[in-house]
Amino acid sequence: MTRGPTIVRVAPGVGGGGGERGIKCCCCRCCECLNLGYLTSQHGLIKLAEAMLGGLCQSLLVKYGMSAAGTLGSAFHGFLTTASACLLTTALLIACYVLSSNSQHLIKQSVFECLFNATACFLYLSASSYMGVAVNLYLYPQYAIISMYSAYPAMTAVYYIGVVLGILHGVDAYISYKYLKGYR
Numbered sequence: 001m002t003r004g005p006t007i008v009r010v011a012p013g014v015g016g017g018g019g020e021r022g023i024k025c026c027c028c029r030c031c032e033c034l035n036l037g038y039l040t041s042q043h044g045l046i047k048l049a050e051a052m053l054g055g056l057c058q059s060l061l062v063k064y065g066m067s068a069a070g071t072l073g074s075a076f077h078g079f080l081t082t083a084s085a086c087l088l089t090t091a092l093l094i095a096c097y098v099l100s101s102n103s104q105h106l107i108k109q110s111v112f113e114c115l116f117n118a119t120a121c122f123l124y125l126s127a128s129s130y131m132g133v134a135v136n137l138y139l140y141p142q143y144a145i146i147s148m149y150s151a152y153p154a155m156t157a158v159y160y161i162g163v164v165l166g167i168l169h170g171v172d173a174y175i176s177y178k179y180l181k182g183y184r
Contacts (some may be wrong), residue, residue: 003057017116035101039094043108046172047094050120053165054087057158062152068139071154075134086120086169108179117173121166128162135159 037042061080069076093113097104107113135155143152 051090058083068151072134075130079131082123082127114176117169121170126165128159131159
């Protein structure tokens, strides 16, 4: 006995889309193709926090860390690579989820979201610990000697924010895993 093809149907407005679609203008709704309700859902707020904190890390690294990149060595480059890759992937996921509610449900049901967040959690936590050691070993002595040395406080903030991002991606991985297993 042969089995027919599996058909996946996504009902509109199911799965925590976060409300109505589009933008409310006076008495009507515009741009109903956009799933802006996603941004106010629990999953959307977590993704926005990941993107904003990742962007903050990346901007601090580029603005204040480039002068100390030679001193920090591979800790700087590893953290910058982690922040860039995770920020890009998170931004693409947010764009997919806002542009299409169907892709939101299909991607959240796939193993990609769970594996990406677990990998991002590991990368942020390991890069933060490596950056913390490098900052305290190499930048703190310069900060103690040179007045107005801005690289030390900025890089300290970067590795603290990196720990927060690691925890946030870990929570998102857990939520994605629960969604993958069918606990909605």
